[in-house]
């Protein structure tokens with residue numbers, strides 16, 4: 001579904017340049033439900049905005065389904081956004097209309113795109129567990145319920161790809177679990193590919209694959225040790241975070257580059273050079289050996 005290779009995004013303002021993505025590689029399979037984590041400023045939102053067609057990449061390649069998002073024309077980009085992708089933000093609910101009902105809020109974007117499908121709008125609200133609340137005005141719903149209305153809206157155009165930026169950022173744990181349950185259902189039953197960007201390691205721990213971004217590059221991949229384990233099914237030690245259920249792998253790109261965490265480099269005082277040895281089984285990176293005697 002998604003292939004990014006050597007993806008670069010540079011923000012230019014006056015005489016300042018910020019390299020937000022510096023040659024990022026990422027593959028997401030059709031029908032996958034995965035998460036992207038990373039520190040603040042690592043480039044997560046930049047990546048999501050590019051995938052959502054809200055921002056243009058500077059260089060490299062990014063393919064979503066049949067669309068090449070580097071070369072895509074403005075007209076096709078509008079079509080891509082309308083037909084392929086759905087977006088959920090942390091504070092999506094802020095963009096909803098408080099004096100309209102949940103159902104009217106879902107119908108509004110349908111109206112704007114010229115085709116209101118009331119049956120589908122109702123079905124969407126049922127999917128997000130708001131069947132009983134669809135005629136309530138938005139201001140009568142809790143923050144978590146409003147966020148679920150926002151999820152229903154993101155599915156109005158029947159997207160093949162759903163992008164969620166911190167979808168549980170401002171809700172409590174119970175609502176966060178509920179939202180994750182909705183994502184899982186949409187993924188399983190409708191086959192929607194879902195990419196979640198989050199700081200929340202508990203949330204990330206509930207998906208099979210997590211990719212960590214560091215300094216605008218994919219650095220580590222976490223794969224669930226037992227993908228058949230039912231998430232939230234009791235056996236899973238979710239509270240222990242990612243490492244408890246996932247195996248961590250460092251990402252090696254096509255030409256053999258990998259990122260060594262800064263804390264490892266600092267601990268060994270490695271700056272611009274290192275020694276590398278291969279002992280037949282392991283590759284050992286150490287501070288440069290002194291050339292003198």
Ligand SMILES: Nc1ncnc2c1ncn2[C@@H]1O[C@H](COP(=O)(O)OP(=O)(O)OP(=O)(O)O)[C@@H](O)[C@H]1O
Pocket residue numbers: 011012013018019020038039040041042043044045046047
């Ligand atoms: N419109 C912009 N103009 C200039 N610089 C930007 C712009 N958007 C993002 N940046 C910079 O690009 C880098 C990556 O930002 P981005 O928002 O993608 O990070 P993030 O991982 O999503 O962070 P957070 O978790 O805090 O949202 C940061 O250094 C940021 O300051």
